[in-house]
Amino acid sequence: MAVAQNSDGQGKGGLGRVFVVALPYLWLVLFFVAPFFIIFKISLSDTAIALPPYTPVFEGFGAIQDFVSQLDIENYIFLTDDPLYVKAYLSSLRIAAISTMLLLLIGYPIALAMARASASIRPTLVMMVILPFWTSFLIRVYAWIGILKPDGLLTLLLQAVGLMGPEDQVQIFRTDTAVFIGIVYSYLPFMVLPLYAALEKMDNTLLEAANDLGCPPLKAFWRITFPLSLPGVIAGSMICFIPITGEFVIPDLLGGADTLMIGKTLWTEFFGNRDWPLASAVAVILLILLVIPIMIFQNQQKKVA
Amino acid sequence: MKSSRFDATVLTLGFAFLYIPIVILIIYSFNASRLVTVWGGFSLHWYQTMWSNQGLMDAAWVTARVGLLSATLGTVLGTMAAMALVRYGRFPGRMLFSGMIYAPLVMPEVITGLSMLLLFVALGVDRGFWTVVVAHTTFTMCYVAIVVQSRLLTFDRSLEEAALDLGCPPVKTFFRITLPLIFPAVIAGWMLAFTLSLDDLVIASFTTGPGATTLPIKIYSQVRLGVTPEINAICTILIGLVTIGVIIASLNTKRAELRRVHDEHMALRTPS
Numbered sequence: 001m002a003v004a005q006n007s008d009g010q011g012k013g014g015l016g017r018v019f020v021v022a023l024p025y026l027w028l029v030l031f032f033v034a035p036f037f038i039i040f041k042i043s044l045s046d047t048a049i050a051l052p053p054y055t056p057v058f059e060g061f062g063a064i065q066d067f068v069s070q071l072d073i074e075n076y077i078f079l080t081d082d083p084l085y086v087k088a089y090l091s092s093l094r095i096a097a098i099s100t101m102l103l104l105l106i107g108y109p110i111a112l113a114m115a116r117a118s119a120s121i122r123p124t125l126v127m128m129v130i131l132p133f134w135t136s137f138l139i140r141v142y143a144w145i146g147i148l149k150p151d152g153l154l155t156l157l158l159q160a161v162g163l164m165g166p167e168d169q170v171q172i173f174r175t176d177t178a179v180f181i182g183i184v185y186s187y188l189p190f191m192v193l194p195l196y197a198a199l200e201k202m203d204n205t206l207l208e209a210a211n212d213l214g215c216p217p218l219k220a221f222w223r224i225t226f227p228l229s230l231p232g233v234i235a236g237s238m239i240c241f242i243p244i245t246g247e248f249v250i251p252d253l254l255g256g257a258d259t260l261m262i263g264k265t266l267w268t269e270f271f272g273n274r275d276w277p278l279a280s281a282v283a284v285i286l287l288i289l290l291v292i293p294i295m296i297f298q299n300q301q302k303k304v305a
Numbered sequence: 306m307k308s309s310r311f312d313a314t315v316l317t318l319g320f321a322f323l324y325i326p327i328v329i330l331i332i333y334s335f336n337a338s339r340l341v342t343v344w345g346g347f348s349l350h351w352y353q354t355m356w357s358n359q360g361l362m363d364a365a366w367v368t369a370r371v372g373l374l375s376a377t378l379g380t381v382l383g384t385m386a387a388m389a390l391v392r393y394g395r396f397p398g399r400m401l402f403s404g405m406i407y408a409p410l411v412m413p414e415v416i417t418g419l420s421m422l423l424l425f426v427a428l429g430v431d432r433g434f435w436t437v438v439v440a441h442t443t444f445t446m447c448y449v450a451i452v453v454q455s456r457l458l459t460f461d462r463s464l465e466e467a468a469l470d471l472g473c474p475p476v477k478t479f480f481r482i483t484l485p486l487i488f489p490a491v492i493a494g495w496m497l498a499f500t501l502s503l504d505d506l507v508i509a510s511f512t513t514g515p516g517a518t519t520l521p522i523k524i525y526s527q528v529r530l531g532v533t534p535e536i537n538a539i540c541t542i543l544i545g546l547v548t549i550g551v552i553i554a555s556l557n558t559k560r561a562e563l564r565r566v567h568d569e570h571m572a573l574r575t576p577s
Contacts, residue, residue: 016475021396024386024446028405031443035420038427110319113312125316127555132323134547136504138521139540142528143326146333153329188323217308239411246413248507253528263415270419270511280423283416290413298407 036287043075043280075281084260085282089289091260095176095251096244099183100237103191106184107236111195112225115202126196133189141182141253148173148181148254174256182250187243191236198232199225231300238297242290262286327544334537351538361539364523367434368503371519375441376499382442383449383498384491388479390450391457409447417444418511425512432514440512441502448501449494456490489558496554500547 079085114125132140147153150169158164172178202225210220226233248263255261262282270279334352338345355361386406389396396402409417421440425432464486468478484491506521513519520539527536 017393020385021389021393021402024382024389024450025398025402025405027382027443027446028386028402031421031424031439032405032409032417033401035424038423039416039420042423106319109315113315113319116308116312117316128320129323131548131551132327134500134551135327135544136521136540138504138506138524138528139330139543140326142524142536142540143330145528147326147329185322185326188319192319242411243413246415248415249525263413266415266419276423279419283419286413287416294408294411297411298404301407302403 039280040284042277043284044072045277046072046074075278076285078278079281079285085262085265088260088262088265089285092245092247092262092286093289095179095183095261096241096247099180099187099244100241102180102184103187103240104233104237107188107191107195108233110188111192111199111232114192114196115199122200126193129189129192129196137186138249140186141250144178144182144185144254145173148178173254174259176255176259178254178256179251179259179261182254183244183247186250187240190239194236194239195229195232198229198235202228231303234296235300238293238300242293242297245290246286330537331541331544334534334541336534336537339534351534352542355535355538358535360518361520361523361535364518364520365539367517368520371434371437371441371509371517372499372502375438375445375502376495378438378442379445379498379502380449380491380495383446383494384453384487386446386450387453387457388483391454406447406450409444410451414505414507415511418508421508422511432512432517434514434517436512436514437509437517437519440508441505444508445498445501448497449491452494452497453487453490456487460486489561492554492557496550500550503543503547 110129114122114129117125145152148170149155150171150173152170152173154172155164155168155170158170159166159168164170172181206224206228207220210224211217215223246263246266247261248267251259251261251264252267255264266279266282266286269275269282335347335349336344337348337350386402390399390403390406418440421436421443422432425436430436465478465482468482469475473481504521505519506525509519510522510525513522520543524536524539527533
């Protein structure tokens, strides 16, 4: 970091430096941070049947008094009064929590096996985990429809092996189970990679020492491997948990009518009912729910970097 | 020995889970039958109907242009952001800056999409092609910044310092020394940005306008009506393009790596 205070060319370098910092900075402030203030503002306005479908809340700096008097929290009252929205939030958090647990249970053995593989094939294994991530998310979710449909490939397979009568059909499509399968499938690389990064760095002599001292492998795992991989566990869990909570595509395509997820609710309020202020209020509450996980994630990332 | 067999089983099952759905999708794109679950023989029929589907082709063209533009813009901005984070130590608002880089990676897309749309409406911008480009640039630049940042952190700064000490202006130093050295990461970042843009349904749905229907929006609206082999065909082509891109990129990285090792070797030999 000392070189950052390089003395030569301070004038020019200083200007260039300001430019390099300022351009991405301003871009993100304008297109990422400012929108959150707007979303908050609009969540406090009334619905109007015009385009854009909300009454303006704030026009010019002279109208601050108007602004305050017009603000109302009716959208928030509506959200907390209607048990459907409360249920949708709770259900999203529940689905995200269960999925994250499932991802950990499935992802951890994979990451561990990758980290224990010989050094020569590890890059190939990492590549193989990343490759599905490069193919479209939508396509990967869509692929599961053909498999899980009642007359889909899973039914055909089970019938062919004789596990199922010719009249029976798999009843998974459009249920929560299908949503879990879709989520685990789509987010698995996001869980495996941070876990692998943590496990791969681990010092194997610790395990050897434990083994020499007569510690059984399972105990050694819980006492040494797992605690040391904890940063990866936290990073992977947050990278999965936060976006899953607001997931829209998977519950929409694989879930049933009774699969409540807040991302879907927000989408319906916006595109279906065209209620922009209510959709904004839904988003604001979702954001508030996710503030703590996001902070944990950022702290974790900063430690890694 | 027992644990290595366990590991092999875990890896086989894990990769089977990851790849079987994609393989099935590709196989069924060559199915002659309209029924997705009945195999009616090999056929390229769905590729033909896909090709003559004007709406689908228009959407593909829009998506390609959005992807190229936003990936390029995102790579420039993301590389600058990575330089700012790694090289410029402390500057006012650094905390907020790194927060703004990490948050979009995990932010639920419905929130990003909706807030972006409300910004465009507040600014009085007509929604369409360019609003999608701006939205995609915003989230892809963060991925690029992370990829380039990790390269900048592990790279040998002595060459850069030598150039600066010899009086090379910082901008020239960046283009002659730093950029060539981090180039594989910049390319990887660009490709990641491009595929993310190609892939995005939610943010594009919020920020798009008339005449700027992207491929995922088109695919999504067709998927809602039911699975058709035509979609399998277009998905297969997309998977093929991405796979080829990834293979070319990894070969390139490998070649660059070999050349670097070779150059270093030569550099060590010549002066003596």
